[in-house]
Amino acid sequence: MFDVLSRGFEKAKSSLLGKTVLTPENISEALENIRVSLLEADVNYDVVKKFLASVQEEAVGQLVKLRASSSSKKMKVSTSDHFVRICQKELEKLMGDEDSSLNFSSKITKFMMVGLQGSGKTTSAAKLARYLIEKYQKKPLLVAADIYRPAAIEQLKVLGQRIDVPVYSEDSKNATSICQNAYRYAAENGRDTIIIDTAGRLTIDTALMQELADIKQALSPENILLVCDAMMGQDAVTTSTAFNDELDLTGVIITKLDGDARGGAALSIKSVTGKSIKFLGMGEDLTKLEEFRPQGIASRILGMGDVVGLMQDFEKVVDEDSEEKATKMLQGSFNFLDFYEQLEMMSRMGSMKDMIAKLPMVNSTMLDQIDESILDKYKVVINSMTKKEKLNPALLNKSRIERIAKGSGVGLKTVEEFINKFFMMKKMMSSFGKGLLGKIPGLRNMAGLSRLAKMGPSGISSLFSGAMGGGGTGSTSMYTKKKVDREKAKKLKKQAKKSKKKNRK
Numbered sequence: 001m002f003d004v005l006s007r008g009f010e011k012a013k014s015s016l017l018g019k020t021v022l023t024p025e026n027i028s029e030a031l032e033n034i035r036v037s038l039l040e041a042d043v044n045y046d047v048v049k050k051f052l053a054s055v056q057e058e059a060v061g062q063l064v065k066l067r068a069s070s071s072s073k074k075m076k077v078s079t080s081d082h083f084v085r086i087c088q089k090e091l092e093k094l095m096g097d098e099d100s101s102l103n104f105s106s107k108i109t110k111f112m113m114v115g116l117q118g119s120g121k122t123t124s125a126a127k128l129a130r131y132l133i134e135k136y137q138k139k140p141l142l143v144a145a146d147i148y149r150p151a152a153i154e155q156l157k158v159l160g161q162r163i164d165v166p167v168y169s170e171d172s173k174n175a176t177s178i179c180q181n182a183y184r185y186a187a188e189n190g191r192d193t194i195i196i197d198t199a200g201r202l203t204i205d206t207a208l209m210q211e212l213a214d215i216k217q218a219l220s221p222e223n224i225l226l227v228c229d230a231m232m233g234q235d236a237v238t239t240s241t242a243f244n245d246e247l248d249l250t251g252v253i254i255t256k257l258d259g260d261a262r263g264g265a266a267l268s269i270k271s272v273t274g275k276s277i278k279f280l281g282m283g284e285d286l287t288k289l290e291e292f293r294p295q296g297i298a299s300r301i302l303g304m305g306d307v308v309g310l311m312q313d314f315e316k317v318v319d320e321d322s323e324e325k326a327t328k329m330l331q332g333s334f335n336f337l338d339f340y341e342q343l344e345m346m347s348r349m350g351s352m353k354d355m356i357a358k359l360p361m362v363n364s365t366m367l368d369q370i371d372e373s374i375l376d377k378y379k380v381v382i383n384s385m386t387k388k389e390k391l392n393p394a395l396l397n398k399s400r401i402e403r404i405a406k407g408s409g410v411g412l413k414t415v416e417e418f419i420n421k422f423f424m425m426k427k428m429m430s431s432f433g434k435g436l437l438g439k440i441p442g443l444r445n446m447a448g449l450s451r452l453a454k455m456g457p458s459g460i461s462s463l464f465s466g467a468m469g470g471g472g473t474g475s476t477s478m479y480t481k482k483k484v485d486r487e488k489a490k491k492l493k494k495q496a497k498k499s500k501k502k503n504r505k
Contacts, residue, residue, distance in 0.1 A: 004037055004041040005037050005038065005041045005264075005267075005301045006300070006301055006302075007037060008034050008036060008037020008038065008040075008041075009033075009034060009037065009084070009087065009301060009302050011030075011033040011037075012029075012030035012031070012033040012034050012083070012087075013030070013080040013083065013084055014080070015029040015030045015033065016030055016079050016080040016083050017079075017080055018079075019079040019080075020079060021079075022059045022060055022079060022082070022083060023060060024056070024060055027056065027059055027060065027083070030083060031055065031056060034052065034055070034087070035048060035052055038051065038052075038264070038267070041264040041267070042234050042236075042264030042265065042268075043264040043267045043268050044234065044237050044264070044268040044271070044272055046272075047094065047267065047268050047271045047272065050094075050271070051090060051091075051094055051267075054090045055086055055087055055090050058086045058089075058090065059082075059083055059086050084302050087302060088298050088299065091267070091294070091297075091298035091301060091302070092294045092295055092298045094267055094270070094271055095266065095267060095270050095271075095277070095292075095297060095298070096270040096276055096277075096294060097276075097294070098291075098293050098295065099251075099276040099278070099292075100278050100279065100291035100292060101278075102222075102223055102251075102278070103222035103223050103250060104136075104222065105222050107187075107192075108183060108186050108187060108191070108192055108193065108194060109138075109192065109193045109194075109222050109223070110183070110193075110194050110196070110219050110220070110221035110222055110223070111125075111128065111193065111194065111195040111196065111221060111222075111223045112196045112198060112212075112215065112216065112219070112221040112223065112224045113125045113128075113195065113196060113197055113198060113225055113227055114198050114200075114212055114224060114226055114227070114243055114247065114249075115200055115226055115227035115228060115229075115239075115243070116200045116201060116202065116203070116204070116229070116232075116239060117149070117199075117200035117201055117202050118200070118202075118229065119200065119227045119228060119229040119232075119255060120227055120229060120255035120256065120281055121146075121197055121198070121200060121227045122146070122152055122155050122156050122159065123159065123255075123281070123284065123286075124225075124227045124253050124255060124279075124281050124289070125142055125156065125159075125195045125196075125197045126142065126156070126159035126160065126162070126163060126165070126286055127279075127281060127286050127287075127288065127289040128140075128195055128225075128253075128279075128289065129142055129160075129163060129165045129193075129195055130163045130165075130286050130287070130289070131279075131289050132193055132195075133163070133165075138192055138193045139190060139191050139192050139193065140165055140191065140192075140193040140194070140195055141165070141166055141167075141168055141185070141186045141189075141191040141193065141194045141195070142156055142159075142160050142165055142166070142167045142168070142194075142195050142197065143167075143168050143169075143178065143179060143182040143194050143195065143196045143197060144156045144157070144167055144168065144169035144178075144197055145175045145178050145179055145182075145196050145198050145199065145215070146175075146197055146198060146199040146200070147172070147173050147174075147175050147178070147199060148199050149199065149200075152197065152199075153167075153169050156169075156197055157169070159286065162286060163286055166189075166191070168181075168182040168185050168186075168194075175198070175199065175211055175214075176211075176214045176215050176218050179194075179196055179215050179218065179219055180218055180219065182194055182196070183219060196215065196219075196221070198211075198212060198215065199211065204239065204242050204243075209246045209247075212246070212247060213246060213247070216247060222250075223250045223251070224247050224249050224250050224251075225249070225250065225251050225252065225253055225278065226239075226240055226243050226244070226249050226251075226252045226253070226275075227252075227253045227255060227281075228240055228252055228253065228254050228255065228265060228269070229254075229255055229256050230254050230255065230256050230257040230265050230266065231256055234264070236254075236264075236265035236268070236269065237265070237268045237269060237272050237273075240252060240269050240272065240273050240275070241272060241273055244273045244275055249273070249275045250275070251275060251276050251277070251278035252269055252273075252275055252276070252277045252278060253277075253278060253279045253280070253281055253289075254266055254269075254277055254279075254280050254281065254292075255280075255281035256281065257280050257281070257282060266280075266292075266297060276292075277292040278291070278292060279291060279292055280292055334426065335390060335391050335392065335393055336382050336385060336389065336390040336391075336393055336422070337382075337390045337391060339382070339422060340379060340382045340383075340390075343375050343378055343379055343382075344379070377410050377414060377418075378418050380408045380409070380410055381404060381408045381410060381414070381415050381418050383408070384404045384407035384408040389404075393419075393422065393423070393426075396419060401415055401416060401419065
């Protein structure tokens with residue numbers, strides 16, 4: 001997601017290294033890199049022009065202070081950092097304010113899902129139903145109003161069963177009457193919300209728009225949400241404009257953003273239609289409906305991660321005793337069973353690549369090295385251990401490791417790498433105190449992620465080196481010894497400096 005945009009902004013930042021003043025001449029290369037990446041990402045041409053003009057107007061002529069104060073601390077600020085901050089502000093402005101608000105009725109709230117065929121309306125309707133149950137304690141009714149696609153009704157029924165939400169359907173060819181009858185059914189059966197899955201077409205046509213207009217007139221829905229496929233690129237803007245002109249949308253849901261490296265639709269829709277993007281649909285899992293956060297998206301595009309988004313992902317999958325487990329991780333006192341549970345939790349969060357992309361200072365090169373299958377391999381390795389080995393990692397020796405490698409079928413090298421990474425992480429968590437896995441909800445301290453940002457790509461890579469293909473297979477004892485030696489050397493150096501100062505006095 002946003003790989004094309006991220007690479008363009010990385011190049012722009014690099015082109016400004018060493019500059020002290022932002023001038024039209026020295027930002028021209030940076031702006032060109034951004035322009036190319038925005039167009040490649042299928043951002044609307046007029047939106048690109050407007051964005052570049054705003055960035056140039058904000059940036060040119062500004063003398064960059066190389067040092068800035070933040071409370072009691074002094075920080076170095078580079079020209080490229082200053083330029084990136086301007087870009088972040090303009091990206092956020094482009095996507096509009098964060099607005100996932102929905103309109104609710106005092107009686108029965110009506111949601112109308114519209115969009116082209118294949119955009120993900122049916123799945124999004126079920127995701128929305130689940131979201132309304134969890135966030136607003138609503139009692140939704142799904143309405144099958146797609147009378148043209150035979151599989152649509154069956155698909156909605158299957159999804160409804162998965163989230164325990166009833167589905168209203170009729171053997172009728174009149175979509176408007178189906179919706180009216182569904183409203184009456186909801187009133188009679190204690191449902192306070194109806195979500196209408198309307199029909200789509202391969203392209204916008206008069207018959208489709210008339211049918212949608214008739215439903216709107218008959219029910220006066222409080223919410224009309226356009227479901228838009230991110231992979232449509234420029235067509236997403238054309239589509240959203242056409243639906244908005246006819247129906248006066250209340251918001252947009254962008255789907256399949258996780259399967260598209262460009263993401264231009266997310267930057268274009270608000271600027272062109274004036275309608276807010278309410279949600280992002282990420283994958284087929286019915287839990288994957290995220291509230292759209294412009295700040296998080298802008299941050300990710302610029303390589304600064306999305307810590308808030310990462311926290312929200314954790315909140316969706318943790319269980320009641322997560323705080324106790326997190327504390328064990330932080331203390332470095334976890335075993336293979338504890339670690340297995342953390343891997344399970346990470347798997348439930350979805351794509352590992354998308355999760356790591358939300359970490360600060362992770363760039364596109366690092367993301368390209370991620371092996372999505374590594375978590376499954378590690379779980380197989382742990383499952384091939386005896387109960388005693390899982391509870392006491394120190395038991396592992398050469399013969400046990402060889403037996404585990406044979407049992408897991410992933411190869412001796414993979415097992416050795418995993419065990420080495422495991423002990424490295426134990427040591428790192430113990431000394432670091434508040435690493436990534438410590439951000440599981442229940443632990444209020446946010447200092448860990450700011451420390452993680454300061455570690456830079458190499459530090460983050462160490463935490464996930466197995467997944468990123470980095471690291472090495474040296475023994476744990478060697479790693480520990482080297483780490484201790486370095487710490488000793490630092491202490492001795494500090495002591496020597498103190499002694500010199502005393503002698504001078």
